[in-house]
Amino acid sequence: MHRHLLVPDSKEEVMAMHDEDIIVTNREGRIIKVTEMSGLHYGVEPAALLGRSIYELEREGVFTPAVTPQVIERKKKLVLVQETATGKKMLITGMPVFDEQREVEYVISYSYEVSELMIMKEYLESLETEMDRVKGELAYLRGRDVPVEGFIAQSAQSERALRSALKMAEYDAPLVIEGPRGTGKSLIAKLIHQHSTRREEAFIEVDCGAIPDTIFVESFNETGGYFSLAAGGTLVLNEIDRLSCRAQSMLEKLLAEKRDIRLIAISETSLEAHMQAGAFREALFYLLNISHIELAGLRGRPEDLEAFLSQVLEELGRKYGTRKKLADAAYVHLLQLEWKGNFREVRNVLERSYLESEYADIRLEDLPASYRPAQDEQVGIELEGRTLPHLLDVVEKKVLENAKKRYRTTTEIAERLGISQPSVVRKLKKHAIATGRDEDL
Incomplete structure (x- = not known):
């Protein structure tokens, strides 16, 4: 009992x-x-x-x-x-x-x-808040599972951009996407369209810089032009920073009329900086820049670069029927390059190296000649058991050591590496790299 x-x-x-x-x-x-x-x-x-x-x-x-x-x-x-x-x-x-x-x-x-009940009440309220936060994150993560091939969002910067894109997809407000070439701006625009209420309608991307001023108005008219093609859908104005002043004036007049179109403008450079310099019409800027998303280059997104290297190798394996990997030295070297062409440049270099390699791993000598390191620049570390943050820390130290050999001042090093001079000084101290005797170092 x-x-x-x-x-x-x-x-x-x-x-x-x-x-x-x-x-x-x-x-x-x-x-x-x-x-x-x-x-x-x-x-x-x-x-x-x-x-x-x-x-x-x-x-x-x-x-x-x-x-x-x-x-x-x-x-x-x-x-x-x-x-x-x-x-x-x-x-x-x-x-x-x-x-x-x-x-x-x-x-x-x-x-x-x-008093115990009050504690329980406060706990339940905090639990409810936490659950709301988790639900939001789950909704966000579910939103990341989208059919936009090639977009990488492993870094904090690109995750913020992706989060903004998914949020902006809920609205029809005009949007400006800025960033260096090859950083995924068009993919972000496509993602916004696919998550908007216009997903079933047209997605039209126009290269504004390629349209002569003489036919600009005709290109955007309501009968057969881009506005007609994109009616009810999304119209992407790519390379809008390359428009002439005359074309900007014409576009401003065209956009002033109400149309059932979602507008997304893409620029490699800062439209606000162009406007302040008098190179971009103020009225057109404020018409387009209701929302704003900025994508950084791969130099500032090492986690995205690491993920993209793996993704491209997988794609090349499927394309050519032979799976290959990067040798440790080649992998570390690629992580420290500037990649001014960003994702496009990385894909090009990997595919060329993939076809050049005669082995199951891609080595330093398989890289295009202009991408191979000098003998004294080779990092020479093994990846076994190393986490990405630790690996990047080692690479950062090696890059700074190599830069210090080549350049006399921290200002020159900063210009070469694309970071600020105070950052160079701080990083040199972090890695205990001895400074020179000149006034800058």
Whole structure:
């Protein structure tokens, strides 16, 4: 027989429950079962409660009011606030146990101190907030599983850009995407279209820099032009920073009219900087730049570069039927290159090296001549057991050592590496690389 089962001939005993305050009384109001927590809030030992009448305890001021008589009278579950002799306020829940005649035979009550409930309430509220955050992240991660081939979002910078893109897809506001060539701007535009309410309509991408001024207006007219083709869908104005002043003026007039089109402008350079320099029309800038997404070059996205190297090798393996990998030295060397052409340049170099290699791994000598390191620049480390952050730290130190040999000042090093001069000084100190005697170093 289970020791907690309530039966008429059960012995009075302390129930072996350590974390709940539960008291069982019979219809006469006598306590027949308690837990080891039961006397804690009342300032008495739990065993001292056994056999006592709740009416007596109430008269003695141990607690007030008693829940048992109210449950017996109303024959239903009740919840009330009870005050103890020690001044605590308890939330008491009383539940009836009926006999065959539907009369209350036992009352089971359990209690919590009100302060404990406040703690539980705060915890539940914080849990609810956390769940909302997790739901949002899950929705975001689900949103990342999109059929836009080639876009890499492993770095913090590209993840922010992707998050912004998915958010902007919910609205029809014009948008400007900026970044160096080959960083995935067109892929971001396509992703926005695929997640928008216009996903079933046309996605038209126009190279603005290739349209002569003489036929610019005709190219965007409502009868056969780009506006007509993109009606109801998304129109991407690529290389908008290359438009002449005359073309900008014409585009501004065309866009001033209401059209059922989502506009996305793409630029390799800062439109705001062009506007401030007087090279881009202010009215057109403010018409397009309602939202803004910026993509950095691969130089500032090492996690994306690492992921892209693996992705391209997988694609080349499927394309040519032979799987190859990068030798450690080649892999480390590729991570430290500038990649001004970004993803396009990386893909080109990898494919050329892949076809040049005669082995199962692509080595330094398989790289195009202009991409091979000089003998004294080779990093020469093994990847086994190295994490990417540790690997990049080693590469950073080697790059700085090589740069210091070539350039006299930290200013020259900064210009060559594409970072600020204070960053160079800080990184040299970080890696304990000795400085020279010239005034800059």
